[in-house]
Amino acid sequence: xxxxxxxxxxxxxxxxxxxxxxxxxxxxxxxxxxxxxxxxxxxxxxxxxxxxxxxxxxxxxxxxxxxxxxxxxxxxxxxxxxxxxxxxxxxxxxxxxxxxxxxxxxxxxxxxxxxxxxxxxxxxxxxxxxxxxxxxxxxxxxxxxxxxxxxxxxxxxxxxxxxxxxxxxxxxxxxxxxxxxxxxxxxxxxxxxxxxxxxxxxxxxxxxxxxxxxxxxxxxxxxxxxxxxxxxxxxxxxxxxxxxxxxxxxxxxxxxxxxx
Amino acid sequence: xxxxxxxxxxxxxxxxxxxxxxxxxxxxxxxxxxxxxxxxxxxxxxxxxxxxxxxxxxxxxxxxxxxxxxxxxxxxxxxxxxxxxxxxxxxxxxxxxxxxxxxxxxxxxxxxxxxxxxxxxxxxxxxxxxxxxxxxxxxxxxxxxxxxxxxxxxxxxxxxxxxxxxxxxxxxxxxxxxxxxxxxxxxxxxxxxxxxxxxxxxxxxxxxxxxxxxxxxxxxxxxxxxxxxxxxxxxxxxxxxxxxxxxxxxxxxxxxxxxxxxxxxxxxxxxxxxxxxxxxxxxxxxxxxxxxxxxxxxxxxxxxxxxxxxxxxxxxxxxxx
Numbered sequence: 001x002x003x004x005x006x007x008x009x010x011x012x013x014x015x016x017x018x019x020x021x022x023x024x025x026x027x028x029x030x031x032x033x034x035x036x037x038x039x040x041x042x043x044x045x046x047x048x049x050x051x052x053x054x055x056x057x058x059x060x061x062x063x064x065x066x067x068x069x070x071x072x073x074x075x076x077x078x079x080x081x082x083x084x085x086x087x088x089x090x091x092x093x094x095x096x097x098x099x100x101x102x103x104x105x106x107x108x109x110x111x112x113x114x115x116x117x118x119x120x121x122x123x124x125x126x127x128x129x130x131x132x133x134x135x136x137x138x139x140x141x142x143x144x145x146x147x148x149x150x151x152x153x154x155x156x157x158x159x160x161x162x163x164x165x166x167x168x169x170x171x172x173x174x175x176x177x178x179x180x181x182x183x184x185x186x187x188x189x190x191x192x193x194x195x196x197x198x199x200x201x202x203x204x205x206x207x208x209x210x211x212x213x214x215x216x217x218x219x220x221x222x223x224x225x226x227x228x229x230x231x232x233x234x235x236x237x238x239x240x241x242x243x244x245x246x247x248x249x250x251x252x253x254x255x256x257x258x259x260x
Numbered sequence: 261x262x263x264x265x266x267x268x269x270x271x272x273x274x275x276x277x278x279x280x281x282x283x284x285x286x287x288x289x290x291x292x293x294x295x296x297x298x299x300x301x302x303x304x305x306x307x308x309x310x311x312x313x314x315x316x317x318x319x320x321x322x323x324x325x326x327x328x329x330x331x332x333x334x335x336x337x338x339x340x341x342x343x344x345x346x347x348x349x350x351x352x353x354x355x356x357x358x359x360x361x362x363x364x365x366x367x368x369x370x371x372x373x374x375x376x377x378x379x380x381x382x383x384x385x386x387x388x389x390x391x392x393x394x395x396x397x398x399x400x401x402x403x404x405x406x407x408x409x410x411x412x413x414x415x416x417x418x419x420x421x422x423x424x425x426x427x428x429x430x431x432x433x434x435x436x437x438x439x440x441x442x443x444x445x446x447x448x449x450x451x452x453x454x455x456x457x458x459x460x461x462x463x464x465x466x467x468x469x470x471x472x473x474x475x476x477x478x479x480x481x482x483x484x485x486x487x488x489x490x491x492x493x494x495x496x497x498x499x500x501x502x503x504x505x506x507x508x509x510x511x512x513x514x515x516x517x518x519x520x521x522x523x524x525x526x527x528x529x530x531x532x533x534x535x536x537x538x539x540x541x542x543x544x545x546x547x548x549x550x551x552x553x554x555x556x557x558x559x560x561x562x563x564x565x566x567x568x569x570x571x572x573x574x575x576x577x578x579x580x581x
Contacts, residue, residue, distance in 0.1 A: 160345025163310055163418075164359050164408070165335030178349050 021246060024239040031232055032059045042224040052224040054213040059232065066209035066236065069127060069199050073134035074192050077142055080135075081191075082184070085146025086172065101147060108140035112198050120205050130202030137198055138191035145187025149180025182251045189244035196237040200229065210236070261286050262307060262416065262448060267316035269302055276302045278472040279316070284465065286415070287446040291463035293456055293495065299472040300452045304418050307450060308337045320416075335359055338409030338417040338447070342424045344401045346393040352404050353378075353389040359412040377407040380441070399430035406438070410445075419451045423458070435461060456495055460484075460504060468492050480508055507535035514567060515551045515560035523558055524548040530559060537562055 035053055042052040081104075088097040112133040119129035153176050161171045177184075200211030210233050217225030262284040269277040277299040284290040292300040305311045307318060309330045318325045325333060346355050353374050360370045378385050381403040393401055402422060409417060423431040439462055442449065453459050459466055460480045467477040468491075476488035484505045487493040497504050512530040526544040528537045530551050537549060547564035 154343070154345075156341060156343035156345045157347060159310065160339070160341060161347070163308055163334055163339035163341075163345075165331050165333075165362055166358075167331055170362070175347055179347075 017249075018246060021239060021242040024235060024242055028063075028232070028235040028239050031235055032063055035059055035228060042227065045224040045227060046222055049222055049224075052222075054216065054225045054228050056216065057208060057212060059228075062208065062210050062212055063232065063236065065127075065207075066196075066199055066211075066233075069130055069134065069202060069207065069209060070192065070195050073131050073138055073195055073199075074188075076131075076135050077138040077191055078188055081139055081142030081187070082146055085143050085150065085184075089147065089150045090168070097147070100143065104140040104143040107136040110136060112137050112201055113204075116201060116205050125206035127202065127207040129205050130199060130207045133201070134195045134198060138195045141187040141190040141194070142184070143187075145183050145190075146180070149183030149187075150176055152183065153179050182248060185244070185248045185251055189241065189248065192244070193237055193241045196240060197233060200233055261319075261321055262450065263317075263319040263322075264303070264307075265317050265319070267303070267306065267313050267318060269299070269306060269311060270314045275472055277306070277313075280469070280472075280474050281316075282465075282467050282474065282477055284448055284450060286448050288465055289442055289449045289451065289463045290465040290467060291451045291453060291459035292467050292469060293453060293459045294469035296454060298469040300454075300469050301420055303469070304420055304450055304452050307416075307418055308334050308339060310334075335362055335412060336414050336416070338412075338414040340402075340405050340409045340417070340419040340422040342421045344393070344405040346401060346404055346408070348393050351390050351392060352383070352396070353385075355393070355404060356407045356411055358408060363412055365412075373411060374407075377410055380410075381407045382437070383407070397430075398426050399434060402426065402434060406441075410447075415448055417447045417449045419449065421453055422451075424453070424455075431458075438462065456497065457504070457507075460508060468495060481505070484508070503535050503538070506538055507533050509534045511537050511551055511562060514570070515562055516566060518550075518558055518561055523550045524561060526550065527552050527556070527558075528562070529554065534567075538564075 039053055046052050084100050084104075087093040088100045115133035115136055116129050119132050123129045123132065157175065157179075158171060161175050166174070199209060200214055202209055203211030203215040210229055213225040213229035213232075217223060217227075217229065264283075265281045267277060267280045268275065280299070280303055282290070292303060294300045302311060306313045307325070309325060320328070320333075347358075350358075356377055357370045357374045360373055365373070374389075375385050378388060383400065383403055388396075388400070388404075393404070396404065405422065409419075423434050426434065435458060442462075451459070451463060464479060465477065466480055466483055468475045468483070470491055476483060476492050483492065484496060484501055487496055487501075493501070510530065511528055511532045511534055514534055515530060524546060526540055526546050526548075527550045528540055530553060540549060541547060541564055549562040550558050551560040551562055553559045
């Protein structure tokens with residue numbers, strides 16, 4: 001968040017910068033479709049085992065499921081995080097501000113593994129427990145950044161908005177949210193990126209995703225599987241993260257735009 | 261017209277504004293003056309209901325302001341603050357057009373109104389319309405702030421130390437422009453300031469406040485001639501009161517016919533304030549000045565000796581009345 005806004009503005013216009021997410025996406029696609037071509041490379045890790053390329057489930061299917069879990073969790077956390085962040089910065093909800101920020105912090109101090117262990121008896125094996133764990137884990141960055149972003153809006157600006165005769169809804173939509181957008185977006189970026197990595201834990205409770213090759217590799221002592229899973233998760237995280245970075249730059253550029 | 265009668269404002273146990281009453285007639289320029297924390301800003305913010313008053317009554321054209329919907333009321337009242345409060349993510353033009361858009365004016369009308377105001381405030385449209393607030397100087401930003409406040413052509417303008425953060429030269433320039441603007445637009449203005457000179461220069465009604473109460477109110481000359489107590493006297497500059505008084509009268513009011521003797525070397529325009537003329541006398545080491553008209557033609561003279569012998573102008577020439 002310390003990036004100089006003017007530099008960011010210029011950067012967002014250079015095609016080189018915009019190309020970064022595309023490069024990561026291309027690498028991800030190549031890895032998903034062409035993992036088998038790298039058999040020779042993975043043979044180096046495990047010269048003795050029969051199979052060095054994870055093939056129980058197609059990589060593209062694993063990627064799809066992984067994205068699905070992260071997307072559902074993100075949708076819920078963004079909605080919940082924004083709503084609660086907005087609610088407790090309003091006059092009526094101000095009393096709940098400390099409570100909400102504490103709850104969100106607790107969500108993150110609670111290790112996702114522990115959430116999984118506790119959620120499985122209640123929700124059963126499968127995708128649901130990992131979504132719950134991701135929601136709890138991803139909520140804090142969004143809530144915290146929504147709060148920070150909204151609280152950072154200058155008091156004088158909010159007062160002027162009120163004095164001009166804007167309703168509180170107009171102030172929120174036209175002044176507070178646009179001004180807080182870059183900070184909120186940074187929170188969403190952190191949350192989603194962390195969850196892409198954390199979602200792999202779902203494989204331990206039967207949610208099939210890119211964590212599968214890693215868990216299978218650990219169980220069978222096959223390092224090549226582990227590397228494949230990690231590689232795909234890493235590339236996915238980089239693709240999503242750099243896409244968010246571009247969005248964030250665009251937001252900042254909108255906020256403090258160019259000279260004529 | 262704005263009328264406050266016996267208005268108080270309490271924050272918990274603290275009495276921020278205590279039994280304040282004053283009237284601002286239509287087209288009048290009223291200044292609330294006092295040291296910081298005297299309740300002048302609080303008083304101002306009660307007029308557009310940014311704060312609700314605890315007791316007493318505030319009337320707008322004879323109607324209690326609580327009869328109005330607060331949001332609608334604020335759209336009828338212009339508001340200018342020291343920090344400008346411009347929206348940083350909006351262009352100058354969009355900032356100025358805010359209230360007309362809130363009032364759902366058609367966009368062509370908003371557009372032409374914005375351009376009209378930019379002309380009025382000396383902001384070339386081509387240069388400034390698409391700039392953002394962070395690209396403006398303090399003075400330019402405050403002009404935009406004033407333009408925004410005037411956008412929907414409100415009858416009333418509330419100004420909370422609008423020029424307080426500007427450098428002295430810019431401040432003086434904007435004060436001068438505000439005065440010129442007011443002589444054309446005849447808004448009803450309530451202006452909060454801690455700068456007594458600013459208040460004396462701009463306002464025709466002064467309300468001096470201290471610790472939440474009104475200490476004295478009246479025209480600038482009334483206050484200068486009869487300060488109610490030591491506080492008002494020191495507020496008005498103590499021993500320098502004489503000079504401040506001179507600052508409010510024009511050379512033309514004290515000018516004598518040209519004497520047949522040799523005219524004095526130093527010349528001053530008749531529109532100059534007496535204070536500035538006195539300064540010229542001190543600078544040029546002379547006790548006589550030649551007064552000239554705008555075409556530099558001598559029209560009279562000013563003599564220090566005669567000035568001092570003038571009768572004490574108790575019912576002095578009040579500039580505005």
